[in-house]
Amino acid sequence: MTIEHSSAVPLYAQLESEITTRIQNGDFPPNSRLPSEDELVEEYSVSRTTVRNAVQNLLKKGLVEIRRGKGTFVTSPRIVQELTGLTGFVEDMAALGRKASAKWLDHELLAADETVAEQLACPIGTEVMCIRRIRLSDGVPLSFDITYLPYELGRQIVSHDLEVEPIFTLLETRYDTPLIEAEYRLQAISADQAIADALSVSAGSPVFLIERTSYSRDHQPVDFERLYYRGDHIRFTTRLARRVPGAA
Amino acid sequence: MTIEHSSAVPLYAQLESEITTRIQNGDFPPNSRLPSEDELVEEYSVSRTTVRNAVQNLLKKGLVEIRRGKGTFVTSPRIVQELTGLTGFVEDMAALGRKASAKWLDHELLAADETVAEQLACPIGTEVMCIRRIRLSDGVPLSFDITYLPYELGRQIVSHDLEVEPIFTLLETRYDTPLIEAEYRLQAISADQAIADALSVSAGSPVFLIERTSYSRDHQPVDFERLYYRGDHIRFTTRLARRVPGAA
Numbered sequence: 001m002t003i004e005h006s007s008a009v010p011l012y013a014q015l016e017s018e019i020t021t022r023i024q025n026g027d028f029p030p031n032s033r034l035p036s037e038d039e040l041v042e043e044y045s046v047s048r049t050t051v052r053n054a055v056q057n058l059l060k061k062g063l064v065e066i067r068r069g070k071g072t073f074v075t076s077p078r079i080v081q082e083l084t085g086l087t088g089f090v091e092d093m094a095a096l097g098r099k100a101s102a103k104w105l106d107h108e109l110l111a112a113d114e115t116v117a118e119q120l121a122c123p124i125g126t127e128v129m130c131i132r133r134i135r136l137s138d139g140v141p142l143s144f145d146i147t148y149l150p151y152e153l154g155r156q157i158v159s160h161d162l163e164v165e166p167i168f169t170l171l172e173t174r175y176d177t178p179l180i181e182a183e184y185r186l187q188a189i190s191a192d193q194a195i196a197d198a199l200s201v202s203a204g205s206p207v208f209l210i211e212r213t214s215y216s217r218d219h220q221p222v223d224f225e226r227l228y229y230r231g232d233h234i235r236f237t238t239r240l241a242r243r244v245p246g247a248a
Numbered sequence: 249m250t251i252e253h254s255s256a257v258p259l260y261a262q263l264e265s266e267i268t269t270r271i272q273n274g275d276f277p278p279n280s281r282l283p284s285e286d287e288l289v290e291e292y293s294v295s296r297t298t299v300r301n302a303v304q305n306l307l308k309k310g311l312v313e314i315r316r317g318k319g320t321f322v323t324s325p326r327i328v329q330e331l332t333g334l335t336g337f338v339e340d341m342a343a344l345g346r347k348a349s350a351k352w353l354d355h356e357l358l359a360a361d362e363t364v365a366e367q368l369a370c371p372i373g374t375e376v377m378c379i380r381r382i383r384l385s386d387g388v389p390l391s392f393d394i395t396y397l398p399y400e401l402g403r404q405i406v407s408h409d410l411e412v413e414p415i416f417t418l419l420e421t422r423y424d425t426p427l428i429e430a431e432y433r434l435q436a437i438s439a440d441q442a443i444a445d446a447l448s449v450s451a452g453s454p455v456f457l458i459e460r461t462s463y464s465r466d467h468q469p470v471d472f473e474r475l476y477y478r479g480d481h482i483r484f485t486t487r488l489a490r491r492v493p494g495a496a
Contacts, residue, residue: 009373013361017372020362060440061363083434085491113261113305114268124265125257172492179490186331186486188436188456188479189310206454206479208436231436231454238434238486242427243333244420 003044011046012053018044019054023063023074034064034072062232075232079137083236086182086214088168089135089143098137102163105132105198109151116148119213119224129154133162134198137233144198144228153177153222167223177216179223185211188231195228206231251292259294260301266292267302271311271322278324282312310480323480327385331484334430334462336416337383337391346385350411353380353446357399364396367461367472377402381410382446385481392446392476401425401470415471425464427471433459436479443476454479 003014022028035043040051055072058064065075081092093100110116110130117124128148135143147167149157157170171177187209196203208229216222251262270276283291288299303320306312313323329340341348358364358378365372376396383391395415397405405418419425435457444451456477464470 007373009359013359013373017362057361062435062437078435080433083486084488086488087491091492111256111258111261114265115309125255125261181487181489184486184488185328186434186456186484187310187326187482188454188477190452190454190479192308204438204452206436206438208434229436231438234435236434238331238432239429240332240334240432241429243335244339 003046011050012057015040015044015046015050015054016057019058020063028074030074030076032074033070034074036071065232076140078235079142079233080235080237083184083238086179088166089145090166091168093137096137099139101136101139103134103136104162105134107131107154107158109154110148112148116224119211120148120150120221122150127151129158131158131162131167140233141199142230142233144195146226146228148224150222171216171222177222179214180216180219182212182214186236187211191228199228199230201230201232208234208236251294259298260305263288263292263294263298263302264305267306268311276322278322280322281318282320282322284319313480324388326481326483327390328483328485331432331486334427334460336414337393338414339416341385344385347387349384349387351382351384352410353382355379355402355406357402358396360396364472368396368398368469370398375399377406379406379410379415388481389447390478390481392443394474394476396472398470419464419470425470427462428464428467430460430462434484435459439476447476447478449478449480456482456484 003011003018005011007014019028028034037048037051041048055064059066062075064072067073079096081096090100108130109127111125112120112122112128114124116128117126120128122128128151131147131149133145134141135145153175156175157167160170168179172179189207189209191199191201191203191205191207193203195207196205208231210227210229212225212227213221214223251259251266253259255262267276276282285296285299289296303312307314310323310326312320315321327344329344338348356378357375359373360368360370360376362372364376365374368376376399379395379397381393382389383393401423404423405415408418416427420427437455437457439447439449439451439453439455441451443455444453456479458475458477460473460475461469462471
């Protein structure tokens, strides 16, 4: 495709569309450097302003990113994951045709702080099991997961190989703890150093944080998690019906 | 409250809980500087390590933040908003007992780029109305909204005072365009300079981006929005039922 100077579509929009196509068809693969402004000006016979406007829009859409001192690079496409039911990481990746794996960092018994105590419905200071794992999708770190389980359940869960067996599956099939539903709290935060290290990103990078409390029978909370997702790697989708507040 | 050295609850957890209470009861108000490490060590007769661990946890929870060169400050509490139905900003704030207002930055006719064309189901290059507004909650900028409307609808909508009249209400009550449902795409991103300026934050600050396409009758898309929420000011909540992929 060439840029049509006679088209009603602005030149920058044509160039943006053209580069998008070349990213999508693999001509400009993920993590490759985008051609420089000079190269794009020459290749498409457009002005520098046109190139800048096109690249600006690609930046806004997250298709490319500036790496300081290195140039403009094609980003990895985001994983698009439905947020419509309570599902575990392994299930989510399987639904997307991706291979899930886990790196088990550590686990320890902790005294529940105010938040953990509230979420697991136990007194502050109660011993709970805390499990830290990095979850990978096709080998790339996608999520840093901190899981808090009630003492008795947690003690049993950590006897399994948590790099292989999903906690949800263990709860449901081995420990007679069916998961019924969960409360989700969603935030955008900046990675602190610990999260950044776990996710192999720079401190300050955007993180999609899901705090999730899963309930079993009788609304008994059995699993409280903080799931820190790499912001540049994930997009969640859902569909909601119109609700007019106060309407009959 | 004083710190109980004989308690089974670790000292840092007690101190964390104490400071949390003082933030919540207004003793340490939003945007005030937290007492220094020295001051906390003296006031509570605990070690510097205890103070650091407590403050570290408050940072993780977002109750306080470090402002470079200035110290540790109490953050504004996040607005907790349900993400369970298609609702507009004014409706959301009303449900929380907050006052919604809007600053109308500008509007213009644009040629639809690939994304806008796909979302509004029109050919690339079709003229669409683009409206930029800052949405405020109790006077604080909470969201930078870019709205794309089909040409005919957009032309009519911008004849109203969009600092006063919500677009959803106009569509539904004036233009025979009932909203039925919407697709949501949720991401954590870093604010670029334009978003940062609109939200009165620093470039690079975390932003909760909602891209939302709302549909009217016959699954006709009528409104595509990019809603850039201040990450430090908002938390979305939802509740999802267990869904086991592939289960009978």
